[in-house]
Amino acid sequence: MNILILGSGGREHALAWAVKQNPKCERLIVAPGNAGIGAIAELAAIDPCDAGAVLGCVRKNKIDFVIVGPEAPLAAGVADALRAEGVLTFGPSAEAAKLEASKAFTKEICDACGAPTAGWARFSDAEAARDYVRAKGAPIVIKADGLAAGKGVIVAMTLDEALAGVDDILGGAFGAAGAEVVIEEFMAGEEASFFILSDGSEVLPVGTAQDHKRVGDGDTGPNTGGMGAYSPAPVLTPAIQEQVLAEIVRPTVAEMARRGTPFQGVLYAGLMIENGRARLVEYNVRFGDPECQVLMMRLGAQALDLLLACAEGRLGETRAQWADDHALTVVMAANGYPGAYARGTVISGLDTLPEDSTHMVFHAGTALKDGALIATGGRVLNVTARGATLKEAQARAYEMIDRIDWPGGFCRRDIGWRAL
Ligand code: ATP
Structure with missing residues (x-):
């Protein structure tokens, strides 16, 4: 089938990498993508929030399935516009995307279905x-x-x-x-993220993760979009996952359906865990970035089957297969991020790194200029590895980082510390 992924970050590179490995994928287009994505997929230079342009791209390229990466096109109703034209699409309607776009709306839903939250x-x-x-x-x-x-x-x-x-x-x-x-x-406790596919009625968990929001080692300095992540999150024990599904996720999905605005896509539940119980901090309606990178590394090619089952309303008959392993990603950012940073600095050394099912560098803000790879954003590379243990995944990721030559960038050296 022909597949279109909307977005341009490390999340979309990871989605493209996983989808591309599935034999069902004949042709893959990412709009607008980045330099790393351009090495494994065709790029289309369109604005993912422009429903007309996205529909045009779908028709021209006979796209069978659209995967929406970021929240902005969802909140803008791009998934609605696609479905209205009969295009199979992964991602919630604008009405259901209010679970991320309005904090008061999420709180009303929690109150209506009795989900524990602040x-x-x-x-x-x-x-x-x-x-x-x-x-x-x-x-x-x-x-x-x-x-x-x-x-x-x-x-x-x-x-x-x-x-x-x-x-x-x-x-x-x-x-x-x-x-x-x-x-x-104010809720005290430890935070973790739980990712659950919903086809509007059935739910399917697709992994847990923890991220590192602060820019500096030891969780110091200002907040960022995320400096690294790992999966699974040991704090989300099987018992707590069951509690979250029973008390938070299934009631939310049922309440959305009851209101006539069923949620189809990935629910990213931000949770606060204290004394063996979780409460909801927030929902996002798309995969996290960089959490998606570690989830895709662990799911691999089956990710496409799961997203298709979700979009086609077949989650009830679908299971995810898990290797008993760990994945960890370290974000490399431009010096100065999350404040002002330079664009256009040259990155080299990536061509010497392994790229396989245990090692991947996912690109976020990169472009090619005169044959050289340059940084075009704040968060630039997601150096990602798998291992039998979290420690092994961490060691592999930092080995790769030490071989990347980018004087214009930096990373945290302690990703994973909470679980190690
Ligand atoms: P982000 O985009 O960073 O996820 P957001 O703007 O969607 O953030 P929230 O996730 O609701 O906002 O809050 C951001 C962070 O603030 C949370 O990850 C958590 O650390 C903290 N936080 C939010 N609500 C609470 C609360 N009720 N008690 C304690 N900490 C909280």
Whole structure:
């Protein structure tokens, strides 16, 4: 079959790498892709949020199946537009994508189906929000309701921080995403991510992971889009996974179906685990980046079969096969990231590295210029390895990193520490 993947990051490179290995895949196009993806798939220079352009690409290339990588095209209704034209598509409708696009919506769903999460309230009036914060006290969590690229959340340890957060969000610092503020009870514990496919009624877990959001070793410095990840996450024990499926995921999927807006795609549940129980922090409606890289490394070619079963409503008869192994990815970023960074620095040494089922360098912000590989973004490479143990996967990833020659980039040296 002919397959189109929308997106341009390390997540989409990993999806393309897995899909390409499946014999069902005859032709693979990624839009818009990057230099690494261009080595294994055709690239189409279209905006993945432009439904008309995506449909045009589907028709021209006789695409049989579309996989939507990032959240922006989902929130923009690209999956709806494709399905309306009869195109088989992996990814939720814009209505179901509200599970990521509106924090208050997710909280309403949790309340409606009894899923354990932090206590909460929503406000558009600053005075009422401040009164609520003063009544609850710190620590407390203040969030812009809408999509703010991970920057609209203030975990306030003091009352002053919390009040300043309310003023920032309702004062317009996040534009329309901050028209409402969601105020949450602070949850203590350890965070982990659980990825579950849903075809609208059945669910199928496809892996657990933990990421590293801070830029510096030892989880120090500012937040980033993610500096590394590993799978599985030992803190998500089989018993806790069962609890999450029974108390959070299945009730959410049933509530979405009951409302006439069934969720089809991958639910990425951000969880807080304390005393052997999980509560929901947030949902995302797509694979995480860089978590997808470690999940795809472990799933390999069967990923396509699973995504197809999800899109075709056949999850009830589908199982995932797991090797009893570990995968770990280290993000290499441009010096200065997540602040200002230079673009265009040259990366070399990648051609000397192995590329096989245990070693892969997935590209994020890269391009080819005059035959040289250059960095074009903040997060640039995802150096990914598998191993019989997490320690072995980690050692393999850092061996590869030490052979990459990129003076313009850096990485954390401690990815995986929490589980080691
Ligand atoms: P991201 O894009 O980084 O996932 P987001 O903007 O979607 O972030 P959340 O995931 O809701 O926002 O919150 C970001 C982070 O803030 C969480 O990963 C968690 O570390 C922390 N956090 C959020 N809500 C709470 C809470 N109620 N208690 C404690 N920590 C929280």
